[in-house]
Structure formats: C-alpha cells, structure tokens
Amino acid sequence: DGGITQSPKYLFRKEGQNVTLSCEQNLNHDAMYWYRQDPGQGLRLIYYSQIVNDFQKGDIAEGYSVSREKKESFPLTVTSAQKNPTAFYLCASRTGTDFYNEQFFGPGTRLTVL
Amino acid sequence: AQTVTQSQPEMSVQEAETVTLSCTYDTSESDYYLFWYKQPPSRQMILVIRQEAYKQQNATENRFSVNFQKAAKSFSLKISDSQLGDAAMYFCAYRSPDQKLVFGQGTRLTINP
Secondary structure, three states, X not given: OOOEEEEOOEEEEOOOOOEEEEEXXXXXXXXXXXXXXXXXXXXXEEEEEEEOOEEEEOOOOOOEEEOOOEOOEOOEXXXXXXXXXXXXXXXXXXXXXXXXXXXXXXXOEEEEEO | OOEEEOXXXXXXXXXXXXXXXXXXXXXXXXXXXXXXXXXXXXXXXXXXXXXXXXXXXXXXEOOEEXXXXXOOOEEEEEEOOOOHHHXXXXXXXEEOOOOOEEEOXXXXXXXXX
8 A cells, every 4th residue: 555654643752852743755755745733723844855965945944954864754853952842743745746736644643842 | 925714724524424625826827727636544644636727617526626716716626425434634735837836724614424
C-alpha cells in the first residue's frame, strides 16, 4: 500500500527536550511538507522541501528544524527553542507530475510537552 | 500574502438536508487552485473537492459541489443529502503558484439525525 506514515501517533516529552517526528512516504513524491495544527485552527506551514537536500522555511519555522537526506523521509525536530510545542503535527507530500499536484496527508502526530 | 477566511466556526444541518459552507480568499494571482478538505475525528485530512481558478465551471464530486465566484474571491462548498459520516471539520485551502497551501480556520459541521 502506498501512503504516508507518521510515527509515533502520540508523543510526550518533557519541557526543554528536543524531539524528532518521523514522516515517511512511499509514493515517490518529490515534495514534502510539515504543518502544525492548534485546537480549533487551520493548518500552518512549518517547513517544506521540493527536492532532496533542499528545504525552505514556512510561516512558523522558528524553533523547528528539518532534514531531507532521502526522497522518502522528511523528519521534523521540535527544539527546546519552540516556545509552545504542544500541538498536532501533520506531514504531507506531493508529486511534481500530477496535473492537480494535490497534497496527500499522513495521519498526524500529537505532541504533548509536559 | 494570501489569506483564506472561513466565517462560520460551526454549522449544523439535519440529516438528508443541504448545507453550504462559506470561504473567501485574497490573492493577486490570476491562476491558482482551491480545495476543500475534510478532517473527521480521526484527524486524517481528506481531499473533498478541488477547483482550478481558470475554469468557470463549478466542480462537482457526487454530493459535494462548489460555488466558485472568482471576481468575488468566494469558494463555498455545498453538501447535498447530508449524511452522518459528513460530520467533520472542513477546511478551505488556497494553493499559491509556489505550491504552498494556505488554510482557513475551519468550520465544524454537525449532522443532526
């Protein structure tokens, strides 16, 4: 089955610790995205990558870091510099060849910082 | 910067009835895409329908249709014959030429049996 996986589904961390969220896709998509969703709000773009070894900041990149060493993987690290990291995080990917270029989403990771 | 506004935080409808969710957006671009996503309690984002700005014909997917008014920058979603499974958060999204999605704040839709 082709798709996007995010792990873990729930993640708990102590304040001040860095934590890395996993995002893997086997759709052979070129572009990948990380979004943050807070209660009652829409999604906000954190980082995105159009191609391997390249990525750009989104609207709320402060306190986050990413890497794109492989086409299939786009991990997100929430650093201790992120002032309010508790949120729901969604990863998405997009092919560069489909006419609509729609983004497909993973199931998300709920991060709670204690 | 592009913005997307959903002015209805919550809506409710009787099962089998029709409901319309509103969305307005702001952009200076002439060619772009608009989407409606559904987020059920599982929180998985599911694409409901999409519209290309250069197409005047409104998109339709089974019970879901849009009313796209380009000049007014309006993109409403109509759900006909509402079903219990339609209950979810609905997000309107604008895709910019650089392929980034901008989301509205969402509308929570409740279906009353």
